[in-house]
Amino acid sequence: MTNGKAKRPRRGRSRSASGAAAARRARSDVWRLRLYVAEGSPRSRTALANLQRLCEEHLQGRYLIEVVDLRLNPRLARGDEIVAIPTLVRRLPPPIRKIVGDLSNVDRTLVGLQLRVES
Amino acid sequence: MSRRQARPVAGSIAKARTGIEGLDEVTGGGLPQGRPTLVSGAAGCGKTLLALQFLVSGATRFGEPGVFMAFEETGRELTDNARSLGFDLARLERRKRLLIDHVRVERSEIDETGEYDLGGLFVRLGHAIDTLGAKRVVLDTIESLFSGFSNASILRAELRRLFRWLKDRGVTTVITGERGEGQLTRQGLEEYVSDCVILLDHRVDEQRSTRRLRIVKYRGTTHGTNEYPFLIDEDGISVMPITTLRLEHKVYRSRISTGVEALDGMLSGGYYRGTSVLLSGTAGTGKTSLASQFAASACGRGERCLFFAFEESAAQLQRNMRSIGIDFAPFVAKGLLRFQARRATMHGLEMHLATMLKAVREFEPQVVVVDPISIMLAAGDAREATLLAARLVDSLKSKGITSLYTSLTSVNGNEAQSDVGISSLADSWLLLRELEANGERNRGLYVLKSRGMPHSNQVREFLLTSRGIRLRDIYVGPEGVLAGSSRLTQEARERARALAARQEIESHARQLKRKRHSLDAQLEALRTEFALEEDELRRRIEDARVREGLHARDQAAMARRRGDGSALLRRADVRPSRGKASTRAGATA
Numbered sequence: 198m199t200n201g202k203a204k205r206p207r208r209g210r211s212r213s214a215s216g217a218a219a220a221r222r223a224r225s226d227v228w229r230l231r232l233y234v235a236e237g238s239p240r241s242r243t244a245l246a247n248l249q250r251l252c253e254e255h256l257q258g259r260y261l262i263e264v265v266d267l268r269l270n271p272r273l274a275r276g277d278e279i280v281a282i283p284t285l286v287r288r289l290p291p292p293i294r295k296i297v298g299d300l301s302n303v304d305r306t307l308v309g310l311q312l313r314v315e316s
Numbered sequence: 317m318s319r320r321q322a323r324p325v326a327g328s329i330a331k332a333r334t335g336i337e338g339l340d341e342v343t344g345g346g347l348p349q350g351r352p353t354l355v356s357g358a359a360g361c362g363k364t365l366l367a368l369q370f371l372v373s374g375a376t377r378f379g380e381p382g383v384f385m386a387f388e389e390t391g392r393e394l395t396d397n398a399r400s401l402g403f404d405l406a407r408l409e410r411r412k413r414l415l416i417d418h419v420r421v422e423r424s425e426i427d428e429t430g431e432y433d434l435g436g437l438f439v440r441l442g443h444a445i446d447t448l449g450a451k452r453v454v455l456d457t458i459e460s461l462f463s464g465f466s467n468a469s470i471l472r473a474e475l476r477r478l479f480r481w482l483k484d485r486g487v488t489t490v491i492t493g494e495r496g497e498g499q500l501t502r503q504g505l506e507e508y509v510s511d512c513v514i515l516l517d518h519r520v521d522e523q524r525s526t527r528r529l530r531i532v533k534y535r536g537t538t539h540g541t542n543e544y545p546f547l548i549d550e551d552g553i554s555v556m557p558i559t560t561l562r563l564e565h566k567v568y569r570s571r572i573s574t575g576v577e578a579l580d581g582m583l584s585g586g587y588y589r590g591t592s593v594l595l596s597g598t599a600g601t602g603k604t605s606l607a608s609q610f611a612a613s614a615c616g617r618g619e620r621c622l623f624f625a626f627e628e629s630a631a632q633l634q635r636n637m638r639s640i641g642i643d644f645a646p647f648v649a650k651g652l653l654r655f656q657a658r659r660a661t662m663h664g665l666e667m668h669l670a671t672m673l674k675a676v677r678e679f680e681p682q683v684v685v686v687d688p689i690s691i692m693l694a695a696g697d698a699r700e701a702t703l704l705a706a707r708l709v710d711s712l713k714s715k716g717i718t719s720l721y722t723s724l725t726s727v728n729g730n731e732a733q734s735d736v737g738i739s740s741l742a743d744s745w746l747l748l749r750e751l752e753a754n755g756e757r758n759r760g761l762y763v764l765k766s767r768g769m770p771h772s773n774q775v776r777e778f779l780l781t782s783r784g785i786r787l788r789d790i791y792v793g794p795e796g797v798l799a800g801s802s803r804l805t806q807e808a809r810e811r812a813r814a815l816a817a818r819q820e821i822e823s824h825a826r827q828l829k830r831k832r833h834s835l836d837a838q839l840e841a842l843r844t845e846f847a848l849e850e851d852e853l854r855r856r857i858e859d860a861r862v863r864e865g866l867h868a869r870d871q872a873a874m875a876r877r878r879g880d881g882s883a884l885l886r887r888a889d890v891r892p893s894r895g896k897a898s899t900r901a902g903a904t905a
Contacts, residue, residue, distance in 0.1 A: 235435045244430075267436060271443035274436050278420050281465065282435030297465070298430035309427030 228252075228260040229289040233279045236266045240299045244283040247300035255312050287311075329536045332380070332452065332488040335373025336366065337674075338555030342540045343531060347512055352479050352489040354509040356500040357516030362527060362548055363492040364389070365401065366516070367454040369552045370490055372403045374452045375413035380488075382452035383444040384416045387460035391416040401552050415444045421464030428466055434474040438481065445487060453482060453489045459503050468503075476508050500532065511535050517543070519664075526664035529555050545666025547674070556670045556707075565713040566590065572683070572718050575613030576606070578787035579746075582763055582772035587744050590716040591767070592709045594739060596690075596723040597748030602759050602780055603722035604628075606748070607685045608637045608644075609785050610720055614683040615647035622681040623655045624672060626691045630655035641783045654679050660691040665704045668692065673711055684712055689721040709741040743767045748778060751790075751799040758799035761787065777803065 232248060234241030245264060252260045267274050267282065277286050281297040287310055296309040307313040331345035340346050347353045347370070355363050371382035386394055394416055395405040408414035417440060444450065458478075461471055482489045491509055493501030500506045506513055513532040518525060528543040546555040568589035573580055580586045587593050593610075595603050604627075611621045625633055633655065634644045647653035656675050660668070676684065686708070692701045705721075712719040721742070739745060744766040751760045759778040763771045777799045779786040790799055 233436060235439070238433075238435065240431050240433070247430075267439040271439045274440045274443070275417065278422075279436035279440075280419060280421055280434055280461070281432040281437075282439075283432060284436060293425065295426045296429060297426060298428050298432045301430035305427060305429040309429065 226259055227289065228256050228287065229263070230260060231263040231265060231277070231286045231288055233265050233267055233274070233277070233282060233284045233286070235282050236268045238282065241283045243299040243301065244285070247303070247306070248285060251300070251303060251306060255307070285310075331537075332374070333378055334366075334370045335377050336369050336553050336555060337551075337677075338544070338546070339366075339529070339553070342529075342544055342555055343512075343534060344537050344539055347488055347490065348534070348536070349488050350486040351483055351511040352491055352509045353512040353514065354491050354493055354501070354506055355514045355516065356493045356495055356506070358495045358518060361516040361518035362546070362553060363516055364394075364397075364456050365548060366514075366553055367456050367490045367492055368394070368398055368403065369401075371414060371452055371454055372398075372405075372408065374488075375408050380451035381413045381448040382415075382454065383441065383448065383450045384414065384454045384456065385441060385444075385458075386416060386418045386456055387421070388457055390418045390420075394418075400550075401548075402550060403552075412448055415448055415450070417441075417444055421461060423464050426464065432467075432470065434461075434471075434478065437474075438478065441478075441482075442485075445485065451487055453487045454492070455489065456492045457494060458491055459493055459501060459505065462503055472503070475503075475505070479508050506532075516546075521664060526666045528666065545664075545670045547667060547670040549674075554670065554674055556666070556673055565710075566716055568716065573613050573617075574606075575609035575611075576785045576787060578776065579761070582774070582776065582787075583744065583766055584770045587718060587766075588768065589718050590713060591718060591743035592713060592741055593718070593720040593744045593746070594723060594742030595720060595746050595748065596725050596739075598725055598750060601748035601750060602778055602785070603724070603748055604633070604687050605637070605640055605642075605780055605785060606746075606761075606778075607687050607720055607722050608633070608640075608642050611653065611683065611685050612637075612642045612644065612647065614718075615644075615650075615652040618652065619682040620651075620679060621647070621653050621683040621685065622675060622679050623653065623685045623687070624675075625655055625657040625687050626660045627688065628657065630657045633657070639782065640780050640785065654681075665692060665701060669704050669707055672708060676712065676715070676717070681717060684717050684719040686719065686721045688724050690723040690725075706741055751777070753799070754802050756800045760790065760799060 230248070230252070232245060234244065245262075248262060252262065265273050267279065273279075277284075277295075283297070283299060285296040285300065285306075287294040287296075294309060294311065296306060300306045304313070330349035331340075331343070331347065332349045333340050333346040334343075355366055357363050368384065371384055374380035374382050384394070389397070398405045405414060405416065409416065419437065419440070441453065445453065458475065461475075462468060465471055479489075479491075491505065493503075493505045495515075496502035496504070500513060500515060510533070512534045515530045515532050517528045517530070519528065520526075527546050527548065529546045530543045531539045531541065544555050546553055568591075570589045571580075571586035572589045573586045574583065595606055597603050611623055614621045623630075623633075628636070634648075637644060644653055648655075654675075656672070658668075658671075672686075689705055689708075692704060709719065709721075742765075745764040747762055747764045749760050749762075751758045759780075760775050761778040762773075762775045775790050776787040777790045779788060788803070790803065
């Protein structure tokens, strides 16, 4: 579950296309993000779109997004203590950060991901 | 208590039994089945425990698995805490009867941006319910979410949706909430949970704590509206459904001995079974002793007796009672007698009532002694104490238990005004009082009232001897009643008088006997004399007769000699008797 693709894997079992290269980067500066959504929820779609746009802008080439649909995998909600949907979890780099909501406020999202220091 | 009450009444809403002692009674059968119930209260008043017990009894006794969603404690903490109350949560989890899901919401880890909902919570809960086939759910304390998320309006909407969702799923839910300012919960959850609201309270008055439970609302059910005391002990929560106060006790005609034969006599056979007896008196008048005698006599008949001692420890009481010949040890050993000795100031009144009723429920005695009930005053105000006494008395009466209460009255006070106001609750009321005269103090006993039976109006002297309690008649003299040494003097005097009379009678009897003896002797002498004289006279009569016979013969012989002499002579010569005749003739001559 630690690996995922930058595109839209349903769940993070599928390995990245770049294989070994990605794995190497994962050890250094790759951001691992997991987005918990519920299939069919408009908010979830908005959140994923917002997240992808933001990553392309700020973390190009060094991020992995894993999308978890809790409707299909309710078991996974316990692991990351998911209560709200959508929830974005920054698993790497540490510490773990959580951002709930549809990520429509880019500034707040960047602050939440600690990509920008709050001014 | 009565199972009839616990069963849901036909036509009313379905109930899920909590398995919590007393709560099912107060709620008329349990919590509303398939609906949410809000349990609110300040921190540390037992909300979590109540919820947990609801789940555990559902899982173990009613075949309803449950999900515990903990927002405050972790699963491990919860399991540890529950173990101290005898719940093995880990085992229930292994057997898939219970699932604990700890929802940790860390404010510092979470940022919010844009719209969201609590879909994750729904998913988790739904999954847990489906996994177990759960029928019961606890959300403890869901309001914690308000400290984890900042958008309160979203949370409110989502909680409203959650409760509706739970209702749709048909699970019986307990939602705990912390008491807030001016409302039942901090976030006003009562607005969303409208089916049943239970309020827990933990008050401390004058350093004594009392837990109370009140049903604020229960849609579709009549319920008790009182504040019910409850206690938390090693068996979990038990609520005291403090009597319906309906006065519908079963009535017994049979009597139960007071333990003192003479007192049974004064009451025409003893107390009625299943009634309440008040024994009041000033200090040192023998209340505890009389109560102990009653207890011992019940145990002697093989009945179980529960003795609540608020002044002495069980050991001290046993030692002291041995001095008047009451040995409790064999009864204790046989399990017929149980002491519960507590300082009255240890708990608040409700707590006392709660522990007492719990003990009664466990021990199932036929006889209960409370020594003394007046000390309850020390644990609360008079009005409350009266209420407590009423609850206790009614509760015991409804179980058909004969109860005896001692009550200490102040020396100056009016005895008829028993402090606790228990007097009207008592069916029989005995008064022990001091009789002070001639420089000594004695004990007197009389029956002030005894409902439904003829009883003596006499004051009796009440003696504590090494062989038990004795009642004696009291002498009423010109200076009042006589007791103690005055009575002894009087008794001695009476004894002397009786002795004198007896001696007189005996003396007369002896005299009579003597006279009869002498008469008999005289009669005997006369009779002897007479017999002698009679003999003499008879002899003389005989002699006279003999003489008369001889004379006649002589004359006949003479006549023959003169007329036919030869023939007679011849015949006389042949007969050998001739000599005799001649001798007689000679004597006569």
